[in-house]
Amino acid sequence: MKTLSNDILSIAIKEHGAELASIRKGDREYLWQAHPEYWSRHSPVLFPIVGALWNGDYYTHGETFRMGQHGFARDMDFEFIIGSETEAWFMLESNQQTKAKFPYDFRLTIGYKLHDNVIDVIWKVKNTGIETMSFQIGAHPAFHWPLFSNETIAEGVAAMDARLAEDNKRGYFLLSPKAEKMTSSVIAEAGCVDAEKTMEVELEDGYLALDTNSFDIDTFIFENGQVDGVTLCDQEKKPYLTLKFDAPVVGLWSPPGKNAPFVCIEPWFGRTDSVGYTSYFEDRKWMQEIGIGREFVASYQIVIE
Secondary structure, eight states: OEEEEOSSOEEEEOSBTTOEEEEEETTEEOBOOOOTTTOSOSSOEEBSOSSOOGGGEEEETTEEEEOOTTBSGGGSBOEEEEEOSSEEEEEEEOOHHHHTTOOOOEEEEEEEEEETTEEEEEEEEEEOSSSOEEEOEEEOOEEEOTTSOHHHHHHOHHHHHHHHTTOSEEEEEEEESOOSEEEEEEEOSTTOEEEEEEEEEEOBTTEEEEETTGGGGOEEEEOTTOOSEEEEEOTTOOEEEEEEEOOSEEEEEOOTTSOOSEEEEEEEESOOOBTTOOSBGGGSTTOEEEOTTOEEEEEEEEEEO
């Protein structure tokens, strides 16, 4: 585990998955602590796919490959390569294990930087092979609801469940840029979207009210760059934390039907398959491509308000 800190924030990152595991400001823990009763992850990196493959497999290079939801990077050990008190970089390179699932040579480097009340998360994907590389990458950080006290978070799941039972209101998302309406894709079967269906999401001056049943639909998926920032606010609309990004897709998720103690804000350069998709891997929606020896670089920010 690597730790970074400045005068405002301290964070911890695991070598396993290069996964952010803690965000603290003073006595406050902002990041979900992976209690397995609900979800045993904190903030996995999604690579080389985002979401699910229809039937769990894909076709490319004249072969069919199998790969689990969100890819394999989140379940692999990264190498810590360089760091300081406020910066850390981790690397994963293709190997026999990855080639069995993903037939490309790559180097994935993930960096974390602290400045003031901001965490920069940087992704670098280098094509180290001899052909154009197709892939997706995304984030999946989970945050405690603002309504919890520090003591409630420290006491664990039972205390958080008791607090959630007191009322059904959870707070708000403020979406940027402000709008009165957004269009969300719709999860249908096996974690895949219905390509023929969308859902209109009504907002009030950019705010989306959140309650116990908000995620019965599973995931809000805003595509086509509709959203470039999401602020999680408390029940009085006071900002709690913000994610800023230039990703073309963002997912907003909490486990459906579980009244979970956390919510996820997920910038994606990719998206889950459409129901029934069986064509070429490289033709999936929102695929990224990089040429031989080239590098894809992207980032997002977590701002603790």
